[in-house]
Amino acid sequence: MTPALSTVLRRRFVVTGVVQGVGFRPFVWRLATSLGLAGLVGNDSAAVFVEVQGAAAAVDEFARRLAADAPPLAQVASVAWDELPVAPSDGFVIVPSRVADGARTAIPPDVAVCDDCVRELFDPADRRHRHPFVTCTNCGPRFTIIRALPYDRPATTMAGFPLCDRCATEYHDPADRRFHAQPLCCPDCGPTLRFTDGTSGPAAVVAARQAITAGQVVAVKGIGGYHLACDATSAEAVASLRARKARGGKPFAVMVRDLDAARALAEIDDDEAAVLTSPARPVVLLRRRPEACVADGVAPGSPWLGVLLPYTPVHHLLLEGGGTLVLTSANRSDEPICFTDDDEAQRLPALADAVLTHDRPIHVPCDDSVVRVVDGRELPIRRSRGYAPLPVELGASGPAVLAVGGELKNTFCLTDGARAYCSAHIGDMGTLETLQAFERSVAQLSGMRAAPVRLAADLHPSYLTRSWAERHAGDRPLDLVQHHHAHVASLLAEHGRLGEPVVGVAFDGTGFGIDGTIWGGEILTLGAGSHRFTRAAHLAPVPLPGGDVAVRNPRRMALSHLRAAGIGWDADLPCVAACGAAELRLLASQLESGAGCVPTTSMGRLFDAVASLLGVRHAVTYEGQAAIELEALAAAAPLAPALRMPGLDPGPLLAGLVDGLRAGVPVAGLALAFHAAVADAVAEVVERVAGPVRLAGLTGGVFQNVLLLRLTGQRLRERGFTVLTHRVVPPNDGGLALGQAAVSVLTALDEQRLIEEG
Numbered sequence: 001m002t003p004a005l006s007t008v009l010r011r012r013f014v015v016t017g018v019v020q021g022v023g024f025r026p027f028v029w030r031l032a033t034s035l036g037l038a039g040l041v042g043n044d045s046a047a048v049f050v051e052v053q054g055a056a057a058a059v060d061e062f063a064r065r066l067a068a069d070a071p072p073l074a075q076v077a078s079v080a081w082d083e084l085p086v087a088p089s090d091g092f093v094i095v096p097s098r099v100a101d102g103a104r105t106a107i108p109p110d111v112a113v114c115d116d117c118v119r120e121l122f123d124p125a126d127r128r129h130r131h132p133f134v135t136c137t138n139c140g141p142r143f144t145i146i147r148a149l150p151y152d153r154p155a156t157t158m159a160g161f162p163l164c165d166r167c168a169t170e171y172h173d174p175a176d177r178r179f180h181a182q183p184l185c186c187p188d189c190g191p192t193l194r195f196t197d198g199t200s201g202p203a204a205v206v207a208a209r210q211a212i213t214a215g216q217v218v219a220v221k222g223i224g225g226y227h228l229a230c231d232a233t234s235a236e237a238v239a240s241l242r243a244r245k246a247r248g249g250k251p252f253a254v255m256v257r258d259l260d261a262a263r264a265l266a267e268i269d270d271d272e273a274a275v276l277t278s279p280a281r282p283v284v285l286l287r288r289r290p291e292a293c294v295a296d297g298v299a300p301g302s303p304w305l306g307v308l309l310p311y312t313p314v315h316h317l318l319l320e321g322g323g324t325l326v327l328t329s330a331n332r333s334d335e336p337i338c339f340t341d342d343d344e345a346q347r348l349p350a351l352a353d354a355v356l357t358h359d360r361p362i363h364v365p366c367d368d369s370v371v372r373v374v375d376g377r378e379l380p381i382r383r384s385r386g387y388a389p390l391p392v393e394l395g396a397s398g399p400a401v402l403a404v405g406g407e408l409k410n411t412f413c414l415t416d417g418a419r420a421y422c423s424a425h426i427g428d429m430g431t432l433e434t435l436q437a438f439e440r441s442v443a444q445l446s447g448m449r450a451a452p453v454r455l456a457a458d459l460h461p462s463y464l465t466r467s468w469a470e471r472h473a474g475d476r477p478l479d480l481v482q483h484h485h486a487h488v489a490s491l492l493a494e495h496g497r498l499g500e501p502v503v504g505v506a507f508d509g510t511g512f513g514i515d516g517t518i519w520g521g522e523i524l525t526l527g528a529g530s531h532r533f534t535r536a537a538h539l540a541p542v543p544l545p546g547g548d549v550a551v552r553n554p555r556r557m558a559l560s561h562l563r564a565a566g567i568g569w570d571a572d573l574p575c576v577a578a579c580g581a582a583e584l585r586l587l588a589s590q591l592e593s594g595a596g597c598v599p600t601t602s603m604g605r606l607f608d609a610v611a612s613l614l615g616v617r618h619a620v621t622y623e624g625q626a627a628i629e630l631e632a633l634a635a636a637a638p639l640a641p642a643l644r645m646p647g648l649d650p651g652p653l654l655a656g657l658v659d660g661l662r663a664g665v666p667v668a669g670l671a672l673a674f675h676a677a678v679a680d681a682v683a684e685v686v687e688r689v690a691g692p693v694r695l696a697g698l699t700g701g702v703f704q705n706v707l708l709l710r711l712t713g714q715r716l717r718e719r720g721f722t723v724l725t726h727r728v729v730p731p732n733d734g735g736l737a738l739g740q741a742a743v744s745v746l747t748a749l750d751e752q753r754l755i756e757e758g
């Protein structure tokens with residue numbers, strides 16, 4: 001039925017956000033067709049553009065459902081529209097992509113293979129039965145295969161795999177669920193899986209599984225890089241993997257077939273189950289069951305177990321028969337993940353006995369993400385695959401900034417208008433490989449965004465990221481941002497509240513202070529719209545004896561804290577007993593003379609000190625180990641004596657803990673009492689410095705501690721504060737770049753305002 005001419009409209013829509021590579025054009029096609037509308041849809045480098053023509057009521061209905069019914073992986077940022085003159089129009093078509101200047105569209109993250117595709121994978125009647133690259137419009141690799149925008153197959157690493165006739169038919173059939181799915185392929189036209197022994201295709205998976213069962217370490221090429229996989233129940237295999245990675249005692253994550261298998265390893269509530277099975281499929285840190293069937297070497301002494309579920313067809317095939325795999329990034333600790341053919345040839349032989357690989361290139365590396373789940377919300381520990389490079393809406397618009405991030409857990413951040421694009425996890429700076437990975441990643445992401453006109457880096461004079469920024473800034477302004485200021489700004493930015501007055505609690509291990517000492521127990525106030533901060537309060541400083549040595553040996557921090565508190569080094573205290581006589585003499589003279597001692601207000605170091613004082617951990621093999629074990633102990637405690645830390649002075653609190661030890665109070669109770677005392681102290685001090693401000697934020701690596709996060713949040717809310725915690729970027733240094741970028745944007749806006757005011 002042809003509508004009366006007077007009621008026919010033609011309207012153009014421009015949709016921005018994460019709208020490419022998520023099935024948006026097919027969705028528009030189906031919606032328009034079902035409403036009897038004519039017109040067109042296409043991608044340009046900035047957006048999806050749509051023109052529809054038809055009855056006014058149908059056009060209105062289309063406009064209503066365009067954002068409301070968008071496909072699950074889409075994130076619509078804006079829909080602009082205007083009226084066009086009615087034109088001769090026949091049917092609804094998808095038009096070729098256009099390259100447009102100016103703003104760029106968001107790149108979607110990689111997503112786990114969907115349930116529909118997994119069904120086909122295991123359906124003997126399906127032509128993609130056991131095809132290791134099965135994918136559709138709703139799933140599969142994106143970020144790691146996109147070489148350029150707009151997102152079309154020739155601009156991806158699938159360009160070298162021309163579609164066979166049957167796949168081409170699916171690609172062009174608007175009724176097919178692979179309509180315009182760019183990575184689509186089949187056994188006839190897709191990449192090939194190969195195993196070291198020469199087998200290929202599904203047989204390669206069988207061979208790899210046999211090698212793992214036989215105790216070998218097998219490298220598996222995945223979405224964003226190679227993993228190392230081994231049998232998690234084999235002590236020998238796990239020990240061999242640990243030695244090759246030079247990983248110390250840091251826990252490995254494990255992958256199992258499904259949620260039921262995961263429940264046999266760890267306690268999982270509904271929220272955690274939802275995150276485990278989400279399209280991002282991160283590693284979720286879960287409370288480990290005592291009877292969990294994994295070798296001790298998987299997560300030695302750890303109360304937590306990192307678990308992830310299969311997210312590629314190869315994972316599903318590897319775990320088809322059950323089992324528990326250690327699955328960890330293929331790299332030596334401190335180095336970036338292996339992801340290229342060169343890496344496979346040069347770095348993998350030392351790491352793995354065999355390789356399950358394929359010939360689809362990985363354009364950008366991307367590690368697995370790691371999260372904890374707190375009160376139903378994700379607390380990111382590492383934001384990478386499945387999340388990067390989704391934009392963060394800053395709540396303020398400014399010039400394009402490149403923020404280079406911190407030194408450990410490095411990520412960088414690019415802003416474009418009001419959006420910030422945070423990179424995937426890059427790693428610990430300090431090796432040439434990491435620096436190269438950083439530079440490659442900066443070039444790749446900035447090639448798809450506005451060119452940065454301003455840079456931001458940490459204030460620390462010996463951070464490699466800072467010197468890189470200084471070398472590359474040229475004529476562009478470089479903002480040096482204090483570490484904890486950046487942490488607080490990152491929290492405001494991820495909540496879209498940049499520029500709002502806030503009291504920020506930034507607790508971590510180490511950050512360079514503006515007075516040249518090591519900060520880390522900071523309460524900062526940020527004024528409205530200001531790019532500056534005030535150090536309103538901080539933990540009382542103590543000497544950090546011997547820098548890194550003290551970081552690796554919490555017993556030394558305990559002794560430093562005891563001395564600062566005027567508490568004698570009596571042999572009945574676990575931290576004193578853990579030191580030999582020579583070490584005690586050395587430390588005493590070091591603290592006496594101050595040689596090699598830097599003052600620090602680090603809250604991370606106080607957690608270390610208390611862990612050693614309570615006999616939990618005297619030396620660590622990875623960052624945060626002592627604090628993690630202290631938290632786990634406290635979380636299991638039934639009740640705790642009341643202790644106090646007035647004015648962020650740890651002295652009285654340490655005295656209370658020593659009294660408790662001597663009175664025979666269980667250490668779990670003392671660990672809980674310590675957490676509660678820190679939370680109380682924070683709430684008191686925040687209230688004291690807040691004035692009329694009712695917004696508080698909890699950030700820094702110490703707030704990966706869920707118990708402390710909960711207790712402190714509770715205390716602050718009881719006092720009437722709105723409390724911001726991290727949900728998008730990590731509280732640790734992985735979130736630093738976003739905060740640096742945010743401060744830089746505010747600085748630029750302030751400069752602009754001064755110029756305009758003359």
Ligand SMILES: [Zn+2]
Pocket residue numbers: 113114115116117134135136137138139140
């Ligand atoms: Zn799918």
Ligand SMILES: [Zn+2]
Pocket residue numbers: 163164165166167168185186187188189190
């Ligand atoms: Zn095909």
